[in-house]
Amino acid sequence: MNDTMETWTAAVAHSPPAPGKAPRPPDTGGGTKEVTSGSVTVISVHDSELGTVIPDSPRSTDKSDLSVIRPRMMGSLTMTPIERDNEDEGSGSDGEVSKIDFTDGELSAGVNLRTKKKRGTEGDSRDGFEEPERPMSWEGELSDTEMSIATTGKQDLEETSMEGVQVCGVNNNHLRLDEDKPMPSPLRFTDSGVDHIQAKPSTHQVSTSNNGGVPPPTSSASELPLLVDKLLGGTGSYNTPSHSPVLQHRHHHPLKHAVPPTPSPDSAIHSAYSYGSPAQSPVTSRHGSSHGLPSSGFSSPYTPSLSRNNSDASQYGGSQHSSCYSYSSVSVSPTQFSPTHSPIQSRHMHAGFPSPVMPPRGTGSPLHAGVVYGGMGVHRNLSGLTGPGEEGVQEGTTPDLSDDREGGSSILDDKMSSLAADLVQHSALAAPPGISRQQLINSPCPICGDKISGFHYGIFSCESCKGFFKRTVQNRKNYVCLRGSLCSVTISTRKKCPACRFEKCLKMGMKLEVSLSVLPPAIREDRTRGGRSTYQCSYTLPASLVAPSGSDKMFAPSGDPQVKLEAPDLGAMAGSSSHLNSRHHEKLVPQLLQIDDQISLLINAWCELLLFSCCFRSMSTPGEIRVSLGKSITLAQARELGLGACIERMLNFTEHLRRLKVDKYEYVAMKVIVLLTSDASDLRESEKVRASQEKALEALQQYTLTHYPDIPSKFGELLLRIPELQRTCQVGKDMLSVKNKEGEGPSFNLLMELLRGDH
DNA sequence: GCTCAAGGCCAA
DNA sequence: TTGGCCTTGAGC
Numbered sequence A: 001m002n003d004t005m006e007t008w009t010a011a012v013a014h015s016p017p018a019p020g021k022a023p024r025p026p027d028t029g030g031g032t033k034e035v036t037s038g039s040v041t042v043i044s045v046h047d048s049e050l051g052t053v054i055p056d057s058p059r060s061t062d063k064s065d066l067s068v069i070r071p072r073m074m075g076s077l078t079m080t081p082i083e084r085d086n087e088d089e090g091s092g093s094d095g096e097v098s099k100i101d102f103t104d105g106e107l108s109a110g111v112n113l114r115t116k117k118k119r120g121t122e123g124d125s126r127d128g129f130e131e132p133e134r135p136m137s138w139e140g141e142l143s144d145t146e147m148s149i150a151t152t153g154k155q156d157l158e159e160t161s162m163e164g165v166q167v168c169g170v171n172n173n174h175l176r177l178d179e180d181k182p183m184p185s186p187l188r189f190t191d192s193g194v195d196h197i198q199a200k201p202s203t204h205q206v207s208t209s210n211n212g213g214v215p216p217p218t219s220s221a222s223e224l225p226l227l228v229d230k231l232l233g234g235t236g237s238y239n240t241p242s243h244s245p246v247l248q249h250r251h252h253h254p255l256k257h258a259v260p261p262t263p264s265p266d267s268a269i270h271s272a273y274s275y276g277s278p279a280q281s282p283v284t285s286r287h288g289s290s291h292g293l294p295s296s297g298f299s300s301p302y303t304p305s306l307s308r309n310n311s312d313a314s315q316y317g318g319s320q321h322s323s324c325y326s327y328s329s330v331s332v333s334p335t336q337f338s339p340t341h342s343p344i345q346s347r348h349m350h351a352g353f354p355s356p357v358m359p360p361r362g363t364g365s366p367l368h369a370g371v372v373y374g375g376m377g378v379h380r381n382l383s384g385l386t387g388p389g390e391e392g393v394q395e396g397t398t399p400d401l402s403d404d405r406e407g408g409s410s411i412l413d414d415k416m417s418s419l420a421a422d423l424v425q426h427s428a429l430a431a432p433p434g435i436s437r438q439q440l441i442n443s444p445c446p447i448c449g450d451k452i453s454g455f456h457y458g459i460f461s462c463e464s465c466k467g468f469f470k471r472t473v474q475n476r477k478n479y480v481c482l483r484g485s486l487c488s489v490t491i492s493t494r495k496k497c498p499a500c501r502f503e504k505c506l507k508m509g510m511k512l513e514v515s516l517s518v519l520p521p522a523i524r525e526d527r528t529r530g531g532r533s534t535y536q537c538s539y540t541l542p543a544s545l546v547a548p549s550g551s552d553k554m555f556a557p558s559g560d561p562q563v564k565l566e567a568p569d570l571g572a573m574a575g576s577s578s579h580l581n582s583r584h585h586e587k588l589v590p591q592l593l594q595i596d597d598q599i600s601l602l603i604n605a606w607c608e609l610l611l612f613s614c615c616f617r618s619m620s621t622p623g624e625i626r627v628s629l630g631k632s633i634t635l636a637q638a639r640e641l642g643l644g645a646c647i648e649r650m651l652n653f654t655e656h657l658r659r660l661k662v663d664k665y666e667y668v669a670m671k672v673i674v675l676l677t678s679d680a681s682d683l684r685e686s687e688k689v690r691a692s693q694e695k696a697l698e699a700l701q702q703y704t705l706t707h708y709p710d711i712p713s714k715f716g717e718l719l720l721r722i723p724e725l726q727r728t729c730q731v732g733k734d735m736l737s738v739k740n741k742e743g744e745g746p747s748f749n750l751l752m753e754l755l756r757g758d759h
Numbered sequence B: 001g002c003t004c005a006a007g008g009c010c011a012a
Numbered sequence C: 001t002t003g004g005c006c007t008t009g010a011g012c
Helices: A066-077 A081-087 A104-111 A144-163 A219-231 A265-275 A282-287 A311-315 A323-328 A343-351 A375-385 A407-426 A437-441 A463-474 A498-508 A567-574 A595-617 A635-640 A644-660 A664-677 A686-707 A714-742 A748-755
Strands: A452-456 A459-462 A624-626 A632-634
Touching (some): A452 A463, A459 A498, A463 A498, A595 A644, A595 A664, A595 A714, A624 A644, A635 A644, A686 A714
Antiparallel strands (some): A452 A459, A624 A632
């Protein structure tokens, strides 16, 4: 859906400090110093399905469709010119980010990676890229052989990266995967007809309004986005390999925000440990036998000597500068951490981690073919799964070694960082249960790939990204990216585009405000220092942790209602999202729904959701239905394919949407309503579903009345479209059913191919 | 008393 | 403006 891969730059250069915002008071040692009420408008919104999404409220930004994930991933696999251009951050491009004042010094600073002093932690003195510290095994330093492996792996990485042709294999040729070859099915994420009902980039809230002179929306106006945010996924992994609305639970599992029996992070870790037996490890199956592998030079970063980088160490910088080296620098504790809990392996889980509710698609292990168990070789592939805005090695392109900004080595660093960042997007944020805090800390920052220093604002991130996020929010910076919000964000490039960096912070799950507003904000308005963050949901299950089927009790005792699937996950499956102010979440958060109910709802509504998405994105193309991969189908073409009746109704439906000028919020809300309206008969908590639907209806009504006061009937007209949508689906289903029986109709796969949401 | 996630400081 | 380091203080 390249044609809809529109990006925009919202926002504005720099909103002035809030009136009365005094310079930062001196640190007087605690206490409340200043109350700020501003916030940062999310910088840019890239919505693949909605195309350009410009929040009409400065306090809200919407990423209204989960399908944004797929295009990003696909886009990276099939480079488009714009992506290449974007990746080429060489001379000239920086100037495009005209409103972001970068100095040459900053640019050059990016080249130097991590040269700043660190606390005297063991191994800190070395630049990980130039002189990696001797990797540690769980018994101590790696042997020479192991070192050789690790070193060789690094060399391989460099060489292949430099060539830009072959995916680094980390000394394991069988793990290599040529990037110019089609990705194995489990990694392509393209074979789903319902995959746009997928996970989505995590959504985020902006704590308060940065008006910039624009009055904030009324509460009612904001309620829909809020509701949508909750309904459609308040947090999510960036990518998910899942292909079905059910499979996607892997990233939107009910447990991902489950609150542990105790809110303590420590207890949360404990919970993770309790799960982490090798036998139970969800990773085990993903990687098969990892024991026999020579670590590939990328053995687990976790060692029994965790004190080597325990919490304090992590807080003040670990021993590894580079996430890349962190992969290879340590190995596994067979006692404390199962090899299968290796964060390396865990990083790969996304490539096909079995759905907790449904068996994985495809044959065998989703990680089969050794694709995913290969250290950096995997990383590169995984990076390919990210989108154009997600940095990474650009498949099919040769790294520009003449990059005058950073030089060849820095490019490699960039790529390495990119890979690392990608990995974490798929791992640390979406790590399987059993991954401990320590393991996560040893993973690269999901935003830039740097060393994670701790849990900041809802995710494990590095110190720099933590500081950046804090500054951006506290200072109410509104950055703009004039490059389409597709800038790479890595260690070496993170300074180049704060807009994209901040967007990625949000995307990766950094929170300005806790989704459930009973908890304090991550960014403290009063700037009170000290104290522990009280939101541990993401801590327990960073971002998109999922548990395999039957592991529900891992994080919560039986009967804990928190275990139940949160509505956001349900909404995420609906294919939309938004990250908006959550100030009124407690008012709008719908009832949590059980996973079984979510599945039932999806089973009943998948067709409507698909068709709706298809029609909505076809609003700009009268007479055509925009199907997959940016293609359109006309009625004539549809008739040739035997889909005429269905497409005709879809065109009519689309025309209604066009006439009603359905906007993104209405679209999202309607999707939620459709989802919750499905006549699933086996709902366990039908009352909750109904209550959620009522809230969605109410929010939609308020929204339409607020935003379209001149069309008072809009709400009703929107609702009237739902039966029409359902009839359209029924026509399609009936047509397929009848014609397939006759052996002359279009196949189900064809329809799915047409409708799938990889846009 | 320890942990750790906040905010603050300040050199680069 | 960045990011490493520091202080703070609630939670345990």
